[in-house]
Amino acid sequence: MRKFVSIAITTMLVFAVGIANGQGYTFRVLANKGQNKVKKEGATTAVSLKTGATLSDGDELIASQGAYIGLMHKSGKTLEVRTPGTKKVSDLAKMVNTKSASVSSRYATFLANKMNEKEKPNYRARLNATGAVSRALAGDEQIQVLIPSQEAKVLGSKAILNWDTPEGMEENTFVVTVKNIFDEEIMKEEVTGNTIELDFAQEKMKNEEGLYIIKVAAKENMDVTSSDIGIKKLAGAEADEYQEGLSILKSEVDEDSPLNKVIYASFYEENGLIVDALTAIEEAIQMNPEVEDFKILKKDIIERNGIKIYKEEGEE
Structure with a gap:
């Protein structure tokens, strides 16, 4: 596990700020909804804005009616653009408070690097080479909870879990059971859809071991089930x-916006806290469900961490 000791943090921050300041762009596009465009410095015409694109001070951003553009500054701070019209990137940059952005810049760099990896032609081949393939369902298991198959660590006070069901399955009501390590049932809840939020602060969820065994089953056919999923709530x-x-990240970046949830997800992912990372992204999705790019970022985390590979349209 990574340890954040003082000397290591100081070295990390100096290094991270150096990388961030040396990047040849001002913003990176994290999310993009609408017919938005960008006019690059020196260009005569504007082109369609794409998620993952970088914007420099001399560029102009052209937001359409009903637009949502999520920008990540090179410092790690985020900015939302929702009003239509042409905006100079240099003016947008002035709206960002870059003070106290040392740690957030590190995770901005981490996220940018991951986005760059996906743009490479061998991205999917690299995933396969590192073992990121759909986990085979064992025995009669037909539901896959989308977290690492080994015991998953959780730092936060809650976890939002999703699961996938077999193609063509019409069942939409599930029973989620949570047990402690002594096989005692501590929670049983019926949910509609493929999501549940576990609140570890609830009295019934507290246990000294901090270990939880979770199973999801179809309500109408309890033989259609997931395997037992282990979660360990970190403490002490x-x-x-x-x-x-x-x-430090919390002192620099407020968690209230969906874009900042993405920065937090980067922190969690780099530290191997995949359930926390997926929870942060799911919160971003719930805050802005119309922005498809947040759903894509969630799928990227799932793929990168060997949980599942999503087939592109037309793939066998």
């Missing part, structure tokens, strides 16, 4: 290993 010294870096 285990949690402290992550808290210093997280506390």
